[in-house]
Amino acid sequence: MADRTVLLIGDDAEVRDAVRAACERAGAALSAAATLGDGLRALSATRHDATVLLASAVDEDGAVIRRIAAAPNAGTLVLVARTPSLRLAIEAPRLGAAELLTVPLDVDRLAALLSPAPPAGDVVPLPRLTAGSGDELVGSSPALIEAFQTVGRVAASDATVLVTGESGTGKELVARALHAASGRAGGAFVAVNCAAIPEDLLESELFGHERGAFTGAVARKVGRFERANGGTLFLDEIGDMSLVLQAKILRALQEREIERLGGEERIRLNVRVVAATHRDLPSLIASGDFREDLFYRLAVVRLHLPALRERPGDVRALALHYAARFAGEHGRELRGIADAAMRSLEAHAWPGNVRELRNVLERAVLLAPGDVLQVEHLQLGPAAAPVKAAEGGAESLPGYSKGMTMAQVEALHIGQVLRQVDGHFGRAAEILDMHRNTVSRKAIEYGVIPG
Missing domain, CATH: 1.10.10 (Arc Repressor Mutant, subunit A)
Known part of the structure; x- marks a missing residue:
């Protein structure tokens, strides 16, 4: 006889058959109540590990759903609807339902919801985060520790720093850490993605413009350099900047002053510049696409962030950090990550680096119905294989x-x-x-x- 029991509230033969099949897979016994009244009486009399409630039985009544979810004998509440409304889909988790499923039921999904939680020994518990430990570089690999040490040694100076590494490795986090640990921490941290702003707008964005400088310039605009005075300017994806703008950036760094477009006033700069790129700047210099003099002006201190695949030992710490962080941010009672899920995370290639892992964990925390993240909550697909332009080079x-x-x-x-x-x-x-x-x-x- 099964140790676990599941209560089905509602009269629908198709749903009853699917729930029975899911119970068999989950090793649970099924009891059924055709009406809401019968179901409430069953809950008052007997403890159940899970309750499957047909939305039609309560006519999507939020108060009744909340009452059943809070009942001490209800266990995990799963709502089932043939045609769920948008309102019900939004309200279901707020009312206490672990999941809202549609008919025809996904028996495998329902069986997973009705199955017992993994034993404590198979769960990697979440750490307790301290205040302020949000987006930060996490890990203990030698390459990352070297990056930490470099940040510590140069943060107090005003030296220009060039941060390199693949997209998603945390280059902006390094820039923010440099700013926060410097004497400029009280000033502004201003970030600009040089690749995300169209070329014809980037110069104005960086240096500002005077009214009437060009068509559409109806008022004076203060540029990012000027806004960062007294603080730090982070120039992200500097390798995607045109040669014309590279020359103007070089002049600003050399002379420590700028002029707004259409203006004649020279504006003195008191700015620490941190630049970043995922491109191979020496190769761009060789091809004539990046100025060598600007490279040496930017690379007073060079700091390289390794790709996540180069530090696989850090995946566990990162996953636990982000799971704990997002559980706190989204108000989820999360106990930990199942050992099988952690092994899946550690085996993944992570082509999107830390940014991809962060997004995977936030989605899993939001969508997981229970207090443990399982493999199916991660939704890890195989990394797309690069398309080759042609075989043979x-x-x-x-x-x-x-x-x-x-x-x-x-x-x-x-x-x-x-x-x-x-x-x-x-x-x-x-x-x-x-x-x-x-x-x-x-x-x-x-x-x-x-x-």
Whole structure:
């Protein structure tokens, strides 16, 4: 005889058969109550491990659902509806339901909800976070510890720092840590993603403009450099900036002053600059796409953040940190991460690095019905394999010749990738390891947008 019992409230033969099948898989005995009154009497008399409630039995009445969810004998509450309303979908978790399922029922999903929680020994408990431990660099790998030490040694200075690493490794977190540990912590931290702002607007965004400087300049605008005076300016994706703007950034760093567009007043700067990029700047210098003098001006201190796949031992600490953080932020009573789920996290390739892991954990915390994150809550799919522009290297690209310039090769490559992904700039950006706006700008510049 099964040790666990499940109560079904509502009269629906199809649902009853599906719940019975789920109970068999979960090792639970099923008792059924055709009406709400019968169900309430059953709950008052007997302890159940879970209650499956048909929404039609209560006509989506929030007060009744909340009453059943709070009943000491109800156990886990699962709502079932044939055609759930948007209101019910929104209200279900607030009313205390662990899950809202639709008919026809997913028997495997329901069986997982009705199954007992894993024993404590199979759960990795969450840490207790201290106040202020939100978005931060977490880990103990040698490469990350070296980065921590570099931050500690240079934070108090005004030295310009260049942070390199793949997208999602936490470059902005380093910039914020440098700012917070410096004498400029009381000043502004101003971040600008150089790849996300269109080229024709970026100069105004950085340096500001005077009224009438160009069509549409109806008022004076204070730029990011000026707004960061007394604090720190974070120039993200500096490698995607045009040569023209690179020259103006170099001049601002050398002379420690700027002029707004359309203005003549020289504005003195008291700004610490931290720059970041996922691009290989020495390669860009070799191809003529990045100024060597600007590189050396930015790279007074160089700090590289390793990809998450290069520090797999940190995945556990990061997962626990973010699970605890998001459980607190979203008001979820979360006990820990199942050992099987943790092994799944540690085996994942993490092409999106820490940012991807962070998003996976936040989604899991929001969607998990119980107090332990399981494998199915992570929704980890296999990482998409990179699309190759052509097998055998550049020599096999149609139209390629060894006498081509780097710009011509880049145009050829971008064009072929865009054709392979049917002109989808987001997918092309992933393959090319560029920001989406950069791919779009270069496609327009080279005239390679698929027709």
